[in-house]
Amino acid sequence: MPRGISTRGDILATTLDGVSLDSIWQEYIDTLSIWNASRSPIANLFTQSTIKSGDAVSQAAEGDDFEEASEFGVPQSHRATVEPLVLGYPLKWYDAATRYTESFMRDATADQVRAQHAAALEADNRLVFKNVMQALFTKTTIATRPVNAEGATIYGLWDGEADSTPPAYAGKTFTAAHNHYLVSGAATVDGGDLRDLTNTITEHGYGIGQGEHVVILMNPAEGEVVRSFRVADGDPFDFIPSASAPAYLTAQNIVGERPPAQIGNLPVFGSYGKALLVEDYYAPVGYLAATATGTKPLAFREHTRPEYRGLRVTPGDAPTHPIVGSIYARGFGVGVQHRGAAAVMKIAASGSYTPPSL
Numbered sequence: 001m002p003r004g005i006s007t008r009g010d011i012l013a014t015t016l017d018g019v020s021l022d023s024i025w026q027e028y029i030d031t032l033s034i035w036n037a038s039r040s041p042i043a044n045l046f047t048q049s050t051i052k053s054g055d056a057v058s059q060a061a062e063g064d065d066f067e068e069a070s071e072f073g074v075p076q077s078h079r080a081t082v083e084p085l086v087l088g089y090p091l092k093w094y095d096a097a098t099r100y101t102e103s104f105m106r107d108a109t110a111d112q113v114r115a116q117h118a119a120a121l122e123a124d125n126r127l128v129f130k131n132v133m134q135a136l137f138t139k140t141t142i143a144t145r146p147v148n149a150e151g152a153t154i155y156g157l158w159d160g161e162a163d164s165t166p167p168a169y170a171g172k173t174f175t176a177a178h179n180h181y182l183v184s185g186a187a188t189v190d191g192g193d194l195r196d197l198t199n200t201i202t203e204h205g206y207g208i209g210q211g212e213h214v215v216i217l218m219n220p221a222e223g224e225v226v227r228s229f230r231v232a233d234g235d236p237f238d239f240i241p242s243a244s245a246p247a248y249l250t251a252q253n254i255v256g257e258r259p260p261a262q263i264g265n266l267p268v269f270g271s272y273g274k275a276l277l278v279e280d281y282y283a284p285v286g287y288l289a290a291t292a293t294g295t296k297p298l299a300f301r302e303h304t305r306p307e308y309r310g311l312r313v314t315p316g317d318a319p320t321h322p323i324v325g326s327i328y329a330r331g332f333g334v335g336v337q338h339r340g341a342a343a344v345m346k347i348a349a350s351g352s353y354t355p356p357s358l
Helices: 021-037 041-046 102-107 110-137 191-202 220-226
Strands: 047-050 054-058 084-088 092-097 181-183 214-218 239-241 270-272 275-279 287-292 298-301 312-314 327-336 342-346
Touching: 021 110, 021 312, 041 047, 041 110, 041 214, 041 287, 084 327, 092 110, 110 287, 110 298, 110 327, 110 342, 181 191, 191 214, 191 270, 191 275, 191 287, 191 342, 214 220, 220 275
Parallel strands: 047 298, 181 342, 214 275
Antiparallel strands: 054 084, 092 327, 214 287, 239 270, 270 275, 287 342, 298 327, 312 327
């Protein structure tokens, strides 16, 4: 039986087709840097990065008015009543490992090893997307609102609860019954639904500033219906195809500019009234989500230490190579930071709002 000390020459160094495992490991590190720099476009549409555990958002009502000046008197003093609401953001840790047997590593090609890395990136993309959608579509009540590790309450959008009265905007006041979790009232989406979603956001002052938009995300199943909306058929607005839409024939003329082909690296398929329309197969069927682009409704929280942000990969301790048994890890959480900057809708003929199964 051979005896002695194992040397580096005994360690598996290449794949079956001769590609260095060291070079593949470096590819892992390089691709993670690129991956973390460009988070999912859908996540970017709704979220703003933060390292804070929460934010105190002012809920001040409109201030006092000026009074008519008198010759000898002095004006009354004004004092803004600031009522901040602390909105908490969660932070959780997730991980997964890639483990290979010696037989696999001995006979695997470079592409087979890279495929495992690609699968980890796809799993991370699904994880982020799912958490963003859950934070957006989940309606909580006073009794069911979670609390983060720092003791701050995690809120949803304006939900009609007794403690959810939005601040006044442009002379318009709101009651505690104000709700951003809507039900369409019909079995299929119609033009009034898109208008209502848009107005629910813009009446709070979101999505109407210079260069700002309201964007409505939907599944292509709803997108096909939306493409048929016309004022001539009783809808509030005409659907207008974007600049990236396939060529088409029409006897009508478009007054004004066509909507852009993209917004935030997401393809825009058209516009409806003030809203730009985006569709994605990962968006839940039977639901619509609208957001303002200038002020993001959700906060994407990561750790205060930079080395613990983003998707990380750490080497395994197998004697063959660090790539064997490597661990992927990410720490993040998603919470609402601007309760009026988004609205969601369930397409249903009746009943109360319930979140989609994600």
